[in-house]
Structures are given as structure tokens and as C-alpha cells.
Amino acid sequence: MKKSTAFAALLAMAAPVAVLADDDDKPGFGMAGLLSAGNKEDLPPVILSAGMPLADAPWELKSGTYYEFEIQGDGSQELALIGPEFFRAIWIDEIVVEGLEIRPLGLDSIEFDEAGEMEIGFVAIKPGSYYLKVPGSTGETQRLEITIK
Template sequence: MNTRIAALALIALPFASVAVADEDKGFGLAGILSASNKQDLPPIQLSAGMPLTDAPWELTSGTYYEFEIQGDGSQELALVGPEFFRAIWIDEIVVEGLEIRPLGLDSIEFDEAGEMEIGFVAIKPGRYYLKIPGSTGETQRLEITIK
């Protein structure tokens, strides 16, 4: 009987230490997906000849982020950033109430007006970008740093 109790205590020990560590960081039961670890980013605007955003993004590895991409339909526009998409873990992409949980992403494209929301966890520190393919202007590119 004592052997079984000791064995159960040893099995439960790693889970207890994880729970204590999460409480120290302020995470809830969902860990890094907890609301206390979530930040909203400014939206990206896809509009012919208009800047994507007002300022570069500075992200922290391990933090959950959400942002919207808003296309006004003025032109077929895409965003590419394969290096950035490989440096994050995408939780979900929401388009008109439909939730998509991809294994990876290379680019997105708006053929007409619409919105999408992307939720992700920043993982790999470095400097990245999202840009409109074929464009050369600075306003058509979003610089992203993950610390």
C-alpha cells in the first residue's frame, strides 16, 4: 500500500511543479494560451497604395498575439512572410466565423473585401517581415522583431 502511494506521489510530482511554475508566471490552466498572456496587435490594412501599418511590431517569444487583416477590396492583394510564419505557432485563423487551424502558412491573399483574424504564439527570436509580394516600398512591408 505504501509503495503504491509513493509511486502515485512520484507520478504526480512533475504535474505539481508545472502548476506551481504556471502560477508564478500568472498563467491559468491553459498555460501560455491563457488570457493573461494574450496581447492584441494593431490591424494590417490591405488597400491599394496605402501603408500596411503605422509602426513595426516588437513581439516577445512565448506570448500569444492576435491581429486582424482587413482588405478593402480595392485590389487583389496578398501578404507573404514565410520566415515569419515559420517562427510562430499559429493557433487559429478566423474568417467570417470559420476557424481554421493550419499546420503552417506561407502567404494569404484577399481577392475581395473582407477580414481575417490570426491568433499565434511568437516562438523563434529574430527579425522578420510581412509584405505585399512584388512591392518595393517601405509602407508595403511590416517589419517584425521577436525578442
């Protein structure tokens, strides 16, 4: 009796392995859930240029959605963006600068000393109202309002 139980247990463990090894036609594990292509949206770029608006319109984001956007600096002036509350309400997947991928644990601000471009990929997490803005500025065009629903 014990031999047949042990044999049945071994057979049960080996069967799925044999089925998986023989079934090359089925797709393997891939990206799913939050990082799947169906859950990704591109946002309009943020433009860092002296005296120009950061964006055309406020962003309305959905919690749990993966977003990517570019920040483009034209080098007309040293300009930074701050938004610590926003950066703590999202999970940053990566920041790409000239092909270099950075995966930070967090972010407080960024600064462009010269012309350049970066791309940020993130998942919106915490619902609320946030902003990105040029530090020290008071104009509405130097502030991007962001809502996470």
C-alpha cells in the same frame, strides 16, 4: 501484513478521488500558460488597401506570448501578404474568416481577392527579424517589420 498493505494502497488511491468528487467549489482545469488570458496581447490591424501603408509602426513581439491581429482588405485591389520566415517563426493557433476557424499546420502567404477580414491568433516562438509584405512591392509602406525578442 499483505492485506493491510493492499488495503492502504487502495485507500490511498480512493482518497484523492473522494476529495475531488466532494469539492465542487474549486475551479477545474482551465487555460494556463501560453494560452492564458494573462499571456495574450492584441496587435494593431494590418490594412490591405491599394497604395496605403500596411501598418502604422513595426511590431516588437516577445517570444512565448500569444498574439491576435486582424488583416483587413478593402477590396480596392487583389492583394496578398507574404512572410514565410515569419510564419515559420510562430505557432499559429487559429485563423478566423467570417466565423470559420481554421487551424493550419503552417502558412506561407494569404491573399484577398475581394473585401474581407480575417483574424490570426499565434504564439511568437523564434527570436529574430522578420517581415510581412505585399509581394512584388518595393515601398517601405508595403512592408511590416517584425522583431521577436
